[in-house]
Amino acid sequence: MNVNKKHIITFIIVILIAFFISAYQLPYYVYKPGGADALNPIVEVDGGYPSEGDMHLVTVRGGQVTPIQFLWAKIKPHHELHPINEIRPEGVSEEEYFHVQLKMMDSSQEKAIAVAYKAAKKDITIEYNGVYVVSVVKGMPADDKLQSGDRITGIDGNEVHKADDLISYVKGKEAGDSISLEVIRDGEERTKKIELATYDKLDGKVGIGIRLVTDRGVEVEPDVNFSSGNIGGPSAGLMFSLEIYDQLMKQDLTKGYQIAGTGEVDYEGNVLRIGGIDKKVIAADEEGCDIFFAPNGDEAEKSNYEVAKRTAEEIGTDMKIVPVKTFTDALDYLQQLEPKKN
Secondary structure (H helix, E strand, C coil), X not given: CCCCHHHHHHHHXXXXXXXXXXXXXXXXXXXXXXXXXXXXXXXXXXXXXXXXXXXXXXXXXXXXXXXXXXHHHHHCCCCEEEEXXXXXXXXXXXXXXXXXXXXXXXXXXXXXXXXXXXXXXCEEEEEEEEEEEEEECCCXXXXXXXXXXXXXXXXXXXXXXXXXXHHHHHHCCCCCCEEEEEEEECCEEEEEEEECEEEHHHCCEEECCEEEEEEEEEEEXXXXXXXXXXXXXXXXXXHHHHHHHHHHCCCCCCCCCEEEECCEECCCCEEECCCCHXXXXXXXXXXXXXXXXXXXXXXXXXXXXXXXXXXXXXXXXCCEEEEECEHHHHHHHHHCCCCCCC
């Protein structure tokens, strides 16, 4: 068999093209339906009661795309492409972005614990220890002065217990004003003086360019543990709170149903809007869930519930889409539900 130079060059070009379309990463993210995992193995309340049915945490899969994945996302329904700078701000690495998502998950779990234990009238103590810097916006005043993981305990001599303390204080300032932050980094106390500036992406609001999460110490009795692994983000809050409540109470809240849903919860039990709900409806349906809770707030745009209901009709699922504004809405719905007939 004769192999000439032309054949070798052609072979190399084919290899390079194959590598490019299958491995080269484009500056785009794709979001698509993920999974709907039962929460019983993920959330464990000491001495918790078992249930016949399951609560499900529903996820969206996402990641940077190759050319072939980009084309596939253009064809497949409910595959959503975004320029990477809409997902990860310029200067934020993949590792930093992942760290932010895990911090948001930690915060979500703390809120879910508070909501569930209060509803179940169980012992809970919450201590406020300042706020953590989750991420820093490149080019804003905090850039090169603060970093992810810094704990802010004071501002201009005033103690900072919650993120709202710092946000409210800064609201009364103007661009060009300076603030002095007391920060703990690697166990060492530091003082950082930072000048405020306007941020175009927040409609010109004044700030220093950081994303915060309140550092709370939550102590409960009985104890509760999570094993959520590498799942990030805040949107599992509602389902975490329902699962915790279900394990705390003797009465089976699931009543034999497979129950999914989504929505961030705050400490007052409000269920907040999230992204990608169409993909979560598909994931829950593929898992065979019977019920899906969808946030239904007072947003100017179409609510999560409306999108979820439209998606359910589109895919022809028998899964019941239930609108909720609060944790109590979901709890009341399940408590009034007739047990599932096998």
